[in-house]
Amino acid sequence: MLAAIWAQDEQGTIGKENRLPWHLPNDLKFFKQMTEDNTIVMGRKTFEGMGSRPLPNRQTIVMTKDKGYQAEGVNVAHTVAEVLDYAKTFSGITFIAGGSAIYKDFLPYCDVLYRTVLHHTFDGDTKFPDVSWENWTLINLSEGVQDEENTYAYQFETYQRKVATE
Structure with missing residues (x-):
């Protein structure tokens, strides 16, 4: 199963300079x-923004167009098809875990979306791509x-793709 997981502010901001613009x-x-x-799948910039280290207890796939790219402890993929086959x-x-271009590439193939919405707006340079919400059920x-540690109002949302009917 393929799922996307992300956090965003009220305007769809998901990042600033390859990092989260908030602490939650x-x-x-x-x-x-x-x-x-x-398994988590992320782009090279997102991976490097996390310090270029895989997260413990999960398989990490880093997407990049750079055929020579290598990083310790991760698998590298160059195409959407490679990840779909995996x-x-x-x-x-x-789990598709960012950034924006990676989400856009994989949204058509996701079965479930896990979205955290922060009820706040942040300065950022990256937005989540447009979602055709009519294809999803909350x-x-x-x-x-x-x-005191989680100072922003927020909510967790889970969506399932609607089954197409003819």
């Missing part, structure tokens, strides 16, 4: 909980807990 520990915990023992044989969930919505 509960969203990071959610990301960890969802992706552990699964996802077909992987028994867990293959199946779970939960308000995030605000506290």
Whole structure:
């Protein structure tokens, strides 16, 4: 199964200079909980923005056009087809984890979307690509807990792709 997972502000901002423009520990915990023992797919810039190190307890695939690119502890893919072939044989969930171009390339193939929406706006240089929401059904919505570490109001949303009917 292929799923996308991301956090965004109210205007769709997902990044600034290849990093998150906010700090929300509960969203990071959610990301960890969802992706552990699964696979995450991200672009090279996103990977390098995280310090060029794979996250523990998950397989990491870095997408790049650079045929010579290598990084320790990750697999490198150069095409969407390579990742789709991998996802077909992987028994867990293959999570698309950014950045914007990677999300855009894989959204047509995703079965589930996990979106965290921060009820705030941030300065950023990267937006999540447009989603045809009429193709998705909201199946779970939960308000995030605000506290001294998680200072922004936010919510977790899960969407499932609608089955096309003829």
